Amino acid sequence: MSQPFNIVILGGGTAGWMAANLFAHKWADRLANNELKVTLVESPDIGIVGVGEGSTPTLKRFFSMLGIADADWMRQCNATYKMNIAFKGFSPASGIDCYSHPFVSQIDTFTQRAFLVNARTRRLGLDTHTEPADFLLNGVLAKQNKGPQTPANFPFRMEYGYHFDSHLLGVFLQQHAISLGTEHIQANVDQVKQHENGDIAALCCKDGRELNGDLFVDCSGFSSVLMQKTLGVKFNRYQENLFNDSAVVVPTPIGKHIPVETTSTALSAGWCWKIPLSNRFGNGYVYSSDFISANHAERELKQHLQLGEDTECRHLSMQVGSLAKQWQNNCLGIGLSAGFIEPLEATALHLAQISVEQFILEFEEGGFTNRLQGQYNTKMHHRTERTRDYIVAHYKLNTRNDSEYWRANRNNMHLSESLLQILDVWYKRGDLEAEINRQNLSSHFNAVSWNCLLSGYGAFPPLAAKQPGTGDLYKEQNIESFLQGCALNFSTHAANLFWRKLKH
Helix, strand or coil, X not given: CCCCEEEEEECCHHHHHHHHHHHHHHCHHHHHCCCEEEEEEECCCCCCCCCEEECCCHHHHHHHHHCCCHHHHCHHHXXXXXXXXXXXXXXXXXXXXXXXXXXXXXXXXXXXXXXXXXXXXXXXXXXXXXXXXHCCHHHHHHXXXXXXXXXXXXXXXXXXXXXXXXXXXXXXXXXXXXXXXXXXXXXXXXEEEECCCCCEEEEEXXXXXXXXCCEEEECCHHHCHHHHHXXXXXXXXXXXXXXXXXXXXXXXXXXXXXXXXXXXXXXXXEEEEEEECXXXXXXXXXXXXXXXCHHHHHHHHHHHHCCCCCCCCXXXXXXXXXXXXCEECCEEECHHHXXXXXXXXXXXXXXXXXXXXXXXXXXXXXXXXXXXXXXXXXXXXXXHHHHHHHHHHHHHCCCCCCCHHXXXXXXXXXXXXXXXXXXXXXXXXXXXXXXXXXXXXXXXXXXXXXXHHHHHCCCCCCCCCCCCCCCCCCCHHHHHHHHHHHXXXXXXXXXXXXXXXXXX
């Protein structure tokens, strides 16, 4: 009898157990026929940081795929529904104190076109309504503090995310993966054996066990034991356009009123999340250590939350960037070991899930070999980079002037060509939806998401002196005022180039 194909996952946590569940579910027949074995090994000595975490609607699809109802897991993980992300204080000069990025549901088909049309009309200087939350159902529900549950005869699919305790979710996913046939080993891995061609052969544990495998999955977090330390895969840091590298976190009590949205509030050297769980708020200040010290960041967070000086906080370090290749030799990097694009839009778990799902597709199509490894790496590189661009735009477009941190972000010209093209089309009043389709970006952040961001920041020209019906054209001073706004977000050269094109 031939030996089963052995997948060995190094590291538990949410990403590791998510991968185990997806493998065991997708290839259940192979597991049952002893053609496949899934093993997860994790150290009993490495704790999991149980911070409050948020998700995108991708996690809803994950649970639906596994046949797990909300009621089966949410209570165990102190989870709540997430309909929206509210951003406060990122663009005060625009006059907009707060804007929303609601998750788009099927019913929004009837209203999102009005939002896109209004946003483009406003770019022409005409006075229209462009608040995203008023056009998308989840934005309305968040304002009314209502959840996504609908009657049985409701004819539209609702999309939503979750807030949850990441440690408790990891425990739940562990139990479910084991029930699907995953072998769980608690041991410390202290050596990695390789074949002559560089492939990983086995993980050697301190207790003497040797875990042989055909495919290895690195879920060891920022340590990236297999991908970086063993295989030497290059890690591309994003410090040129994403400055944040640290966080300080602290829980606070929650009352009877539990919001259905994450709140992100700009502070002096970063921003603070507020995530409502069923038993507490999870709070964290994400900041750049180049602009503020850990002690000062902790003090600012406590002041923001109105906490006493003796309140205990935890400090975390982040490695923001991504691997040059997320599948190398016979090893796949998932989660933090593959990369991290800070938590501003809750993309970490989203990317982890997408990467496993994409790998399963490519691995099957490639005959369970690495034949399509290059294709997978290209797709994941594109998805990671374009996700990064959307996060970078939150910083680039800010209109704060209260600290050097925000001015440095606004003046930063380390932008990708993709992001430059999106902003160019927006400020030239072009068809943003067509540009996003041209770049094949809709599977990352689509036109509605980009309009939420750009409209939410008030990235519009001044209102025309006279509104429709007068036949008057823009006055030159209005165009110049618009360009002053552009200059906040582009270099002076870019603004001048735009001005010359308008005049000719």
